[in-house]
Amino acid sequence: MRLLSPSNLASDFSRHLRPAAHIAMLRREVLDSFLRSRAQSQGAHLLPALLTSLSLPSSPLHPYLLHYIPSGAGAGAGPATSTLAVDVVVGADGANSRVARCIGAGDYSTAIAFQERVRLPPAGMAAYADLAEMYVGDDVSPDFYAWVFPKCDHVAVGTGTAAAKPAIRRLQAAARARAAPKLAGGVVVRVEAHPIPEHPRPRRVAGRAALVGDAAGYVARCSGEGIYFAAKSGRMCGDAIVRIWKEKGRVAEADLKREYLRRWDEEFAGTFRFLDALQRVFYGSNAAREALVELCGDEYVQRMTFDSYLHKKMAAGRPLDDLGLLWKSAGSLLRATILGREVERLRSL
Amino acid sequence: MASLSPLPTALSTLSSLNPNNNRLPSGHRHHLSLLPKRTLTLSATRSTDAEGGALDSASAVVEKKPKAAVSADPEGKEKQQPEAVAAAAAGNGAAVKAEMPKFRDPRWVNGTWDLKQFVKGGGTDWDAVIDAAMLHGVGLGFRADKYGEITYEARRRKWLEDFPEATSNDEAVVFDTSIIPWWAWIKRFHLPEAERLNGRAAMVGFFMAYFVDSLTGIGLVNQMGNFFCKTLLFVAVVGVLLIRKNEDIEKLKKLLEETVLYDKQWQATWRDDSPTDSKK
Numbered sequence: 344m345r346l347l348s349p350s351n352l353a354s355d356f357s358r359h360l361r362p363a364a365h366i367a368m369l370r371r372e373v374l375d376s377f378l379r380s381r382a383q384s385q386g387a388h389l390l391p392a393l394l395t396s397l398s399l400p401s402s403p404l405h406p407y408l409l410h411y412i413p414s415g416a417g418a419g420a421g422p423a424t425s426t427l428a429v430d431v432v433v434g435a436d437g438a439n440s441r442v443a444r445c446i447g448a449g450d451y452s453t454a455i456a457f458q459e460r461v462r463l464p465p466a467g468m469a470a471y472a473d474l475a476e477m478y479v480g481d482d483v484s485p486d487f488y489a490w491v492f493p494k495c496d497h498v499a500v501g502t503g504t505a506a507a508k509p510a511i512r513r514l515q516a517a518a519r520a521r522a523a524p525k526l527a528g529g530v531v532v533r534v535e536a537h538p539i540p541e542h543p544r545p546r547r548v549a550g551r552a553a554l555v556g557d558a559a560g561y562v563a564r565c566s567g568e569g570i571y572f573a574a575k576s577g578r579m580c581g582d583a584i585v586r587i588w589k590e591k592g593r594v595a596e597a598d599l600k601r602e603y604l605r606r607w608d609e610e611f612a613g614t615f616r617f618l619d620a621l622q623r624v625f626y627g628s629n630a631a632r633e634a635l636v637e638l639c640g641d642e643y644v645q646r647m648t649f650d651s652y653l654h655k656k657m658a659a660g661r662p663l664d665d666l667g668l669l670w671k672s673a674g675s676l677l678r679a680t681i682l683g684r685e686v687e688r689l690r691s692l
Numbered sequence: 693m694a695s696l697s698p699l700p701t702a703l704s705t706l707s708s709l710n711p712n713n714n715r716l717p718s719g720h721r722h723h724l725s726l727l728p729k730r731t732l733t734l735s736a737t738r739s740t741d742a743e744g745g746a747l748d749s750a751s752a753v754v755e756k757k758p759k760a761a762v763s764a765d766p767e768g769k770e771k772q773q774p775e776a777v778a779a780a781a782a783g784n785g786a787a788v789k790a791e792m793p794k795f796r797d798p799r800w801v802n803g804t805w806d807l808k809q810f811v812k813g814g815g816t817d818w819d820a821v822i823d824a825a826m827l828h829g830v831g832l833g834f835r836a837d838k839y840g841e842i843t844y845e846a847r848r849r850k851w852l853e854d855f856p857e858a859t860s861n862d863e864a865v866v867f868d869t870s871i872i873p874w875w876a877w878i879k880r881f882h883l884p885e886a887e888r889l890n891g892r893a894a895m896v897g898f899f900m901a902y903f904v905d906s907l908t909g910i911g912l913v914n915q916m917g918n919f920f921c922k923t924l925l926f927v928a929v930v931g932v933l934l935i936r937k938n939e940d941i942e943k944l945k946k947l948l949e950e951t952v953l954y955d956k957q958w959q960a961t962w963r964d965d966s967p968t969d970s971k972k
Contacts, residue, residue: 451957608958615954616954629853686850
C-alpha cells in the first residue's frame, strides 16, 4: 500500500510487512454472493425479494410484519406483495437501509464514495499486481482520500468526500490525473457511487430489531473501512440473539442492547474514536496530510498500523516507542504547519 | 546565480497564466475536456454490460481512439488521461500543456533537495535550503532576500497544490522535512513568534502582579507562594499560548465541540429517549 501526499511524497507501507500479512482487496460482487450461498448451505432460508416496508408490532408478543415483493424463481406466479411474520429483525441492508427508516433509527450524515472500474492493458495491470495506492490532497478530496485499488483483472479508481459532494466528479478527475501515467490505455468499464455513513445512527436497536454494518453506521473514519465491521457486527448480533433465545426463549430490546450493542461498543468504540481523531487531525489540511505521509514512513508507525488493522484492535505498543512516536508526530505536524503557513504567505504575495 | 537559468523557461511558459493564481483556469479546462469523452465511453460500455461478448467490441473501439491520440501528441511533456488527450487533441491540448510545466530545479535531485549544492562557507546554508522553492513559484513574488530550503520546499508544495502532478514510479519524491535540523526551523520561524508571545506574557504578568498587589497588598514574592496566584499565572501563560488572534477563541470552542461530537454520536443509542420522538 503506497500513500502519496499532495506533493507526491510517497510512503510505502509494505516495507515492514510481516511475511504472511497483507491488505486484502476484494470485489463486493464476489464476496456478497459467497456470503449468501454460505449462509444458505448452513441452513438459512434465502428469499430473494425487495423489502417495501416493515410493520412494527403492537406489543412484545406480536410479530414484525415484513412486506416484500418477491423476485427470483417463483416470482411471477404469486401475489405482488407478500408478508412475512418474524420475531426478530436484523437490518443489514446497507447505508440506505429501509429497515432503519421503518424502525425509526434516526439519520446520520454520510460521505459519498465514487469509484470507476478501469480495465488496464496487461503492462498497466502488472504494475498494480501487488500495489494499492492512496492519494491525499485537497485536489482529490478535502476530507478523505482517493485510491487506486487493484481488483484481480482491473483497477478501481475512486475518491470520496463528505464536505464537497457536489464536486465529486471534479475530485474524481483529479484522482485520475494523479495516477494518469499508470492508468494510460485504461477503459472505464463501470461507475459506482454509494453513501458512506460517518457515524452510528442515534438508535441502533429499536424494539426487537437491530441494525448491523452500514445500516447501523459502523464505518471507521480515516480508512473508511466497513466490510469487516459489517461482517463482525452481523456475527455478534446473531450470536447475541442465539444466546438470548437459549437463556430466555424470547428476545426483548433490553436483551439485544445488553448482549449485542454493549459488547460491540466495548470492543470497537475505542478504535472508532481513535480513527476519528486521526482523521480530524491528519486529513484537515494539505500541511497535515504531508505530515501524515512523512510519519507513515516510520517503521514503528507501519508496524502498529498493520497490527491494529489486521486484528481490528488497537495494538498495544511499547510505551517508550509510543512516546517517541508522539514526539515525532508533534515534530512532523509542526514542520508541516510551518511549511503550510509559508505556502499561504507565498500565495498572498 | 546558476540556478537562474531555469527561470526564463518557467516564466515564458507561465506568461499566459493569470497572476492571481487560482486553480480554476487549468483545472477547469482539464475537467471540461475530460467530460464529453468520458460519457461516450460510459454509454458504449453500459449498454453492452449485460452481454459480455459485445463488451469486448465496445472496449476495442474505445481503445483505438486513445492510442491514435497518443501517437499524434507531439510533446509527451504533459502526462494526461488517454480520454482527455483524445478530446484535447481537438485543440485544447496544447494550451493545457503549456500551463502546467513540471516542477524542475537543478537542486531538486532524485526526489529531494541535493544538500551539496547548498554549501555556504564551511557548512550547509540552511536558509538557502529553506528558500529553495522560490525560483519555481508562480514567477511573481520573486524576492531578493536570502533563500533557504524550507521556503523552497514551501514553494514546491504550493506549486503542486495548484498544479497537482501525476505520480510516477521512476520519479519518486523522498524529501523528508526532518533532514532540516531543528535549530534551522527555530531560527527561521519560531524566534519571531516566541518574541511576540514572551512579550505578551511579560506585559500581562507585570500588570496582573501590580493589580493583585494593589488590591491585596501581597507582593510579588508572596504571590508566587499563593496557590490561587499560581493558578492565575498558569492561566495567563496558557491563554497567551493558545489565543493569539481574536478568531482563536471561536476556533477553540469549535474544536472542543467537534472533539466530543463523535463520542456523543456513539453514545446516542444509550440515551433513553421517549418512544414518541423515535421518528427523527
